[in-house]
Amino acid sequence: MxxxxxxxxxxLVWKVNPGEILLDVLRREGYKSVKxxxxxxxCGACTVLIDGQSMRxxxxxxxxxxxxxxxTVESLGNHDDAHPLQSSFVECxxxxxxxxxxxxxxxxxxxxxxxxEPDEDQVREALDGNLCRCTGYKKxxxxxxxxxxxxxx
Amino acid sequence: xxxxxxxxxxxxxPQEAVRILNEHGRQxxxxxxxxxxxxxxxxxxxxxxxxxxxxxxxxxxxxAEWSLGCCLRIQQLATHPGIAGLFDGMLSAxxxxxxxxxxxxxxxxxxxxxxxxxxxxxxxxxxxMNAGFELTGPEGSRRLTADxxxxxxxxxxxxxxxILTRVFIRRVQGASGGAFFKYARTAFDLAVVDAATCVExxxxxxxxxxxxxxxxxxxxxxxxxxxxxxxGSRLTKAVMHKAAAAARxxxxxxxxxxxxxxxxxxxxxxxxxxxxxxxVQLAQEKS
Numbered sequence: 001m002x003x004x005x006x007x008x009x010x011x012l013v014w015k016v017n018p019g020e021i022l023l024d025v026l027r028r029e030g031y032k033s034v035k036x037x038x039x040x041x042x043c044g045a046c047t048v049l050i051d052g053q054s055m056r057x058x059x060x061x062x063x064x065x066x067x068x069x070x071x072t073v074e075s076l077g078n079h080d081d082a083h084p085l086q087s088s089f090v091e092c093x094x095x096x097x098x099x100x101x102x103x104x105x106x107x108x109x110x111x112x113x114x115x116x117e118p119d120e121d122q123v124r125e126a127l128d129g130n131l132c133r134c135t136g137y138k139k140x141x142x143x144x145x146x147x148x149x150x151x152x153x
Numbered sequence: 154x155x156x157x158x159x160x161x162x163x164x165x166x167p168q169e170a171v172r173i174l175n176e177h178g179r180q181x182x183x184x185x186x187x188x189x190x191x192x193x194x195x196x197x198x199x200x201x202x203x204x205x206x207x208x209x210x211x212x213x214x215x216x217a218e219w220s221l222g223c224c225l226r227i228q229q230l231a232t233h234p235g236i237a238g239l240f241d242g243m244l245s246a247x248x249x250x251x252x253x254x255x256x257x258x259x260x261x262x263x264x265x266x267x268x269x270x271x272x273x274x275x276x277x278x279x280x281x282m283n284a285g286f287e288l289t290g291p292e293g294s295r296r297l298t299a300d301x302x303x304x305x306x307x308x309x310x311x312x313x314x315x316i317l318t319r320v321f322i323r324r325v326q327g328a329s330g331g332a333f334f335k336y337a338r339t340a341f342d343l344a345v346v347d348a349a350t351c352v353e354x355x356x357x358x359x360x361x362x363x364x365x366x367x368x369x370x371x372x373x374x375x376x377x378x379x380x381x382x383x384x385g386s387r388l389t390k391a392v393m394h395k396a397a398a399a400a401r402x403x404x405x406x407x408x409x410x411x412x413x414x415x416x417x418x419x420x421x422x423x424x425x426x427x428x429x430x431x432x433v434q435l436a437q438e439k440s
Contacts, residue, residue, distance in 0.1 A: 063161025129253025
């Protein structure tokens with residue numbers, strides 16, 4: 001069937017099997033920042049924003065996103081014009097292997113969109129569904145707090 | 154992934170959803186949050202029915218009770234200020250203890266209570282709060298008490314083409330207290346044991362008590378022996394300890410990957426004791 005979605009502000013029509021996993025559709029359509037990690041909703045590597053809310057694309061069926069707005073990390077910024085979250089992740093050393101990073105950035109973006117002045121506990125809570133096996137989280141949390149500060153000023 | 158799903162339908166109201174389910178029978182699969190459907194690979198399913206656009210995500214307040222739409226997301230339950238004011242916020246606490254933030258953003262009240270997954274904590278609180286459950290099917294709507302709804306697995310209580318549409322939470326006056334506690338290995342792991350208690354006091358004596366245990370069987374259950382000890386008594390520490398010990402004796406616990414049945418029974422006494430003490434303390438503060 002055909003479904004109508006908006007991905008990173010761009011309206012699109014996709015031909016899908018409604019029972020396909022959204023993660024598979026996104027990667028097939030070229031959004032390779034969305035990663036397959038555990039495939040069962042535990043790790044957060046496949047996080048995307050649906051209407052601004054962080055969700056697992058491995059636990060969504062394609063049919064469910066008809067009419068919805070999807071945000072992937074491709075929309076955040078690029079090498080020449082990085083989003084404050086992206087530059088603070090680099091500056092704080094919050095990226096090591098990088099596999100969890102797109103999910104971390106999107107969960108952080110959802111938090112800052114909702115609450116521009118989070119404290120450390122709120123950052124930890126917002127990232128509770130994103131696992132990182134390299135950094136130990138400390139630098140990621142520092143990076144989110146630094147980005148929040150920069151975005152306010 | 155559902156390999157044979159050909160179409161996804163988006164009913165605009167509960168009656169339309171029921172009509173579609175009635176027409177398609179076992180080939181239709183209801184989606185609310187969709188997390189369980191995504192993990193299914195049932196080849197019989199050809200038609201998906203997305204309930205999230207059927208106007209069932211509202212929260213309404215009347216004089217006697219609150220009505221919660223079945224498609225409310227668990228995160229909305231966890232953070233809604235009105236729900237935080239009911240039974241000392243025990244439903245908010247139960248909702249906040251479900252999984253991680255993205256899971257709470259996806260999963261719904263209805264999916265959580267109909268499926269009673271191992272990660273479903275809200276049913277424990279709802280049974281203790283004596284919530285009401287509105288089911289809508291081809292013959293119209295009927296309302297069940299929490300005891301009726303959780304008497305068996307709710308999937309066996311629902312008739313063909315019937316869906317859970319609303320959950321009702323009554324407003325309690327006077328000296329009442331509610332508490333929920335989940336004990337798990339990590340913040341987002343499944344409960345080893347979770348428990349909830351609601352008490353209502355009449356002067357110094359306990360007028361009503363509901364003590365509920367989750368995590369030990371497929372559906373939450375009331376610890377009737379513990380309740381009998383509390384009701385009519387003055388709630389001293391000794392009485393509360395006796396009730397918690399009674400809950401342990403009436404526990405039939407499943408073993409499993411995380412822990413064995415004996416450890417679960419031991420923990421029932423600890424956790425039930427904790428929620429009884431907390432609920433009683435909150436009720437006494439209001440009397």
